[in-house]
Amino acid sequence: MLNEAERTGAVLDAHPLTDQEVVERQARYGPNILVPERRSSFALWIVRFFFDPMVLLLITAGATYLALGDRLDAGVAFGALLPIFLVTAVLEGRSDRALEELKRLARPTATVRRGSHDVLIDARELVPGDIMLVKEGDVFAADGMLIGGDLLIVDESALTGESQPVVKEIGTGSVFAGTSLRSGRGEILVTAIGQSTKYGRIGKLMSELHVTATPIERVIRRLVTQLGIVVILLCIVVIAVERAHGSAWPIAIIAGVSLAMAAFPEELPTVYTLYLALGAWRLAKQKALVRRLASVETLGSTNVICVDKTGTLTYGKLRLGALWHVRDDDAALLGTAVRATEPRPFDPLDEATQKYAGEQSVDIAFLERERPVVTFPFDAAHRRVTKVWKTASGTLVVTKGATEVVLDLCDCDDDVRRRVQAKHEEYAREGMRVLAVAEKRIDDVRAKSRSDLESHLEIVGLLAFSDPIREDVPPAIAACQRANIGVMMITGDHPSTALAIARSLGLSTAGALTGSDLERAHDDELVRALGTVRVFARIAPEQKLRIVQALHARGDIVAMTGDGTNDALALREADIGIAMGQRGTDVARAAADLILLDDNFTTIVDAVAGGRRIFRNLRRAFRYLNAFHLPLIVAAVLIPLLNVPLLLLPIHLVWLELIVHPTSALVYENDPGGEEDLMTQPPRGRTAGLMRLADWVRPLLLGFTLFLGCFGVYFIELRQGVPVEVARATGLLTMLFGQMLLVLVERSAKTPVWRLSLTNNPRLLPIPGGTIVMILVMFYVPALARAFRVAPPSIDHLLLALGIAALCTLWYEPFKRSHSSP
Numbered sequence: 001m002l003n004e005a006e007r008t009g010a011v012l013d014a015h016p017l018t019d020q021e022v023v024e025r026q027a028r029y030g031p032n033i034l035v036p037e038r039r040s041s042f043a044l045w046i047v048r049f050f051f052d053p054m055v056l057l058l059i060t061a062g063a064t065y066l067a068l069g070d071r072l073d074a075g076v077a078f079g080a081l082l083p084i085f086l087v088t089a090v091l092e093g094r095s096d097r098a099l100e101e102l103k104r105l106a107r108p109t110a111t112v113r114r115g116s117h118d119v120l121i122d123a124r125e126l127v128p129g130d131i132m133l134v135k136e137g138d139v140f141a142a143d144g145m146l147i148g149g150d151l152l153i154v155d156e157s158a159l160t161g162e163s164q165p166v167v168k169e170i171g172t173g174s175v176f177a178g179t180s181l182r183s184g185r186g187e188i189l190v191t192a193i194g195q196s197t198k199y200g201r202i203g204k205l206m207s208e209l210h211v212t213a214t215p216i217e218r219v220i221r222r223l224v225t226q227l228g229i230v231v232i233l234l235c236i237v238v239i240a241v242e243r244a245h246g247s248a249w250p251i252a253i254i255a256g257v258s259l260a261m262a263a264f265p266e267e268l269p270t271v272y273t274l275y276l277a278l279g280a281w282r283l284a285k286q287k288a289l290v291r292r293l294a295s296v297e298t299l300g301s302t303n304v305i306c307v308d309k310t311g312t313l314t315y316g317k318l319r320l321g322a323l324w325h326v327r328d329d330d331a332a333l334l335g336t337a338v339r340a341t342e343p344r345p346f347d348p349l350d351e352a353t354q355k356y357a358g359e360q361s362v363d364i365a366f367l368e369r370e371r372p373v374v375t376f377p378f379d380a381a382h383r384r385v386t387k388v389w390k391t392a393s394g395t396l397v398v399t400k401g402a403t404e405v406v407l408d409l410c411d412c413d414d415d416v417r418r419r420v421q422a423k424h425e426e427y428a429r430e431g432m433r434v435l436a437v438a439e440k441r442i443d444d445v446r447a448k449s450r451s452d453l454e455s456h457l458e459i460v461g462l463l464a465f466s467d468p469i470r471e472d473v474p475p476a477i478a479a480c481q482r483a484n485i486g487v488m489m490i491t492g493d494h495p496s497t498a499l500a501i502a503r504s505l506g507l508s509t510a511g512a513l514t515g516s517d518l519e520r521a522h523d524d525e526l527v528r529a530l531g532t533v534r535v536f537a538r539i540a541p542e543q544k545l546r547i548v549q550a551l552h553a554r555g556d557i558v559a560m561t562g563d564g565t566n567d568a569l570a571l572r573e574a575d576i577g578i579a580m581g582q583r584g585t586d587v588a589r590a591a592a593d594l595i596l597l598d599d600n601f602t603t604i605v606d607a608v609a610g611g612r613r614i615f616r617n618l619r620r621a622f623r624y625l626n627a628f629h630l631p632l633i634v635a636a637v638l639i640p641l642l643n644v645p646l647l648l649l650p651i652h653l654v655w656l657e658l659i660v661h662p663t664s665a666l667v668y669e670n671d672p673g674g675e676e677d678l679m680t681q682p683p684r685g686r687t688a689g690l691m692r693l694a695d696w697v698r699p700l701l702l703g704f705t706l707f708l709g710c711f712g713v714y715f716i717e718l719r720q721g722v723p724v725e726v727a728r729a730t731g732l733l734t735m736l737f738g739q740m741l742l743v744l745v746e747r748s749a750k751t752p753v754w755r756l757s758l759t760n761n762p763r764l765l766p767i768p769g770g771t772i773v774m775i776l777v778m779f780y781v782p783a784l785a786r787a788f789r790v791a792p793p794s795i796d797h798l799l800l801a802l803g804i805a806a807l808c809t810l811w812y813e814p815f816k817r818s819h820s821s822p
Contacts (some may be wrong), residue, residue, distance in 0.1 A: 032193035149184065239253060311580065332460065337437045376454075404494075411458065424494070489536065491537055510533060617671055698812065702812060733775065737801055
């Protein structure tokens with residue numbers, strides 16, 4: 001941070017920094033990071049690893065084997081920590097890389113003047129002495145001093161809590177990081193960055209706040225905790241039973257540890273976090289940047305999308321398509337209209353007006369040389385802009401805005417008024433956006449109020465702008481309608497224009513609600529109207545908030561788009577706030593859950609489909625885990641009660657864990673599942689959990705029948721006098737073949753496995769292939785077979801195990817019906 005003397009000197013010597021100066025100051029001051037990022041140290045990750053339940057159980061098993069003097073099994077138990085460590089590191093590393101990529105895409109930017117160019121940079125690269133260029137809607141990325149540009153109106157409520165905006169003047173106006181620019185453009189000399197700023201000191205405290213868990217995270221944690229308590233109780237029971245049968249304490253403990261390893265659902269939190277992180281990363285590649293990972297949960301539930309028209313449903317590239325003038329003078333109309341635009345316009349209407357005027361050889365160069373005497377900028381309340389100019393022939397007042405607003409300010413006879421309104425309706429029916437232009441000459445501007453200056457105007461004519469609809473939007477809206485997702489179009493256009501656009505988009509045109517309708521309607525009336533109305537016209541940004549609140553009163557789950565500072569409240573209130581990445585302000589992007597990198601409506605639809613896909617695949621993974629764990633649990637509980645040798649020893653459970661963990665984490669997450677169209681399913685309800693009753697019942701039935709097959713062949717062979725190593729090998733083979741088939745079975749709850757594609761998921765076939773290789777190594781390498789307490793199976797045993805596994809896992813496939821959930 002610059003001290004007072006350096007600050008004063010810098011203001012006097014403000015100049016664009018050279019590359020060498022930037023490098024030197026970055027080395028001196030460091031990066032401009034307002035809120036420090038939390039970073040997990042490697043040591044902390046190691047501590048978390050050793051407190052993982054499976055790791056603790058393995059350490060317990062290894063210590064118990066040592067107490068028994070069984071060094072081989074102890075070595076295997078301790079050695080199993082290495083592959084578990086590697087698998088965990090790979091999966092967590094993949095998740096962390098995806099999250100880091102999302103952070104990189106979401107980082108704020110700033111425009112600075114360096115050398116002879118204006119460049120867009122990562123806001124973290126700002127240094128004291130930089131000249132930062134800001135415009136309406138920007139959030140200041142550092143503290144600084146206004147040294148050029150316009151009078152700025154700044155919202156400092158983020159720092160002070162005061163809702164009233166503050167005026168900043170050139171040379172004396174200090175601005176602060178984290179505050180937002182409501183009006184004006186300016187050049188800011190950066191005086192402090194990072195935690196030296198006022199906001200940075202607050203940001204340090206923010207980084208230390210605890211982030212609350214999402215609803216489904218809480219459900220998963222509660223489930224894991226409850227199951228953990230049950231597992232502990234069952235372990236105690238198993239140990240007691242083993243002791244009652246005369247087993248020594250170490251043998252009883254091994255039985256209890258085996259049960260815990262079989263039953264504890266440690267994969268659930270890992271799989272959940274990994275799926276959301278990779279799903280969000282995949283959405284980012286589709287131009288939908290997820291800022292809050294928890295919002296991925298909500299995407300699949302959205303049943304109403306409220307969307308701005310301009311730039312989202314349309315291309316947002318306005319052109320002046322038609323003129324209508326009262327006095328048959330195009331040049332006069334364009335000259336007046338140009339005087340109501342900004343010198344360096346950022347509003348698309350101003351840009352289109354100046355472009356067309358230049359093409360018609362109308363003078364626009366004077367905007368760089370001259371300045372209006374008075375300016376009343378456009379705002380949502382007045383819906384017009386007025387400027388007062390000193391010209392060679394006197395003082396000229398020009399006003400441009402909504403037709404009905406400007407007409408009310410004009411003195412014109414009924415015939416002219418009817419002609420203006422008729423022409424406006426004609427343009428509006430063609431889907432064009434219409435502005436009226438008016439003017440008057442006055443003698444003196446001093447001591448005159450806005451109402452005085454804007455009264456008794458003379459209508460000059462109309463400007464009609466066209467903005468073509470994106471070709472891919474109507475099919476996307478049709479897809480939403482098939483998915484029972486309502487689409488509501490919100491625009492500042494005239495109702496006739498809005499309805500014309502809605503008809504071409506395929507939206508319901510039962511009528512349009514205007515901003516004035518919203519002001520007059522009671523809350524109950526608005527809630528009822530939202531049952532049929534899909535078009536909102538002449539809507540101010542502040543009124544979006546009321547629309548979201550009314551939709552929530554109906555029980556809807558709402559996605560709301562926005563691009564302006566005034567949209568921030570509505571974006572926060574919506575279940576999914578969606579900001580425009582190309583034309584959105586920093587305030588809107590900061591308030592949003594999702595940022596559209598291409599400002600396209602179809603990206604919203606793709607994001608909703610992506611959210612549904614993530615949750616469908618999560619359900620598949622959880623169903624697979626349910627089906628896979630049940631035979632392990634029942635075997636670990638029932639076999640000690642029957643006083644027969646354990647089928648599953650800790651080493652077998654570790655080995656199975658090394659199969660199930662990557663399978664559940666990698667196969668289903670990458671599964672496109674093309675056999676069902678996600679956008680023909682109704683959205684999930686607000687209170688719907690991740691797992692439904694059917695997601696528990698059918699997998700648990702499959703898991704139980706697989707247990708019957710594994711245990712049945714194991715128990716029968718033991719009764720027939722077959723050596724325990726041979727019987728265990730047959731039982732394990734049945735379980736492994738069953739696991740391979742469960743991977744395929746749980747890809748869909750409604751389509752039989754023989755109708756599913758095996759080639760649309762590149763990770764699908766390598767998993768069974770890898771399992772087969774592991775079987776061959778485990779059973780046919782003598783040293784490993786001895787370590788696993790199994791004997792190499794014969795061909796007959798292999799075929800028997802495969803047949804029983806197929807019977808126990810595929811029996812439900814003929815009963816799958818198209819009405820089942822995906």
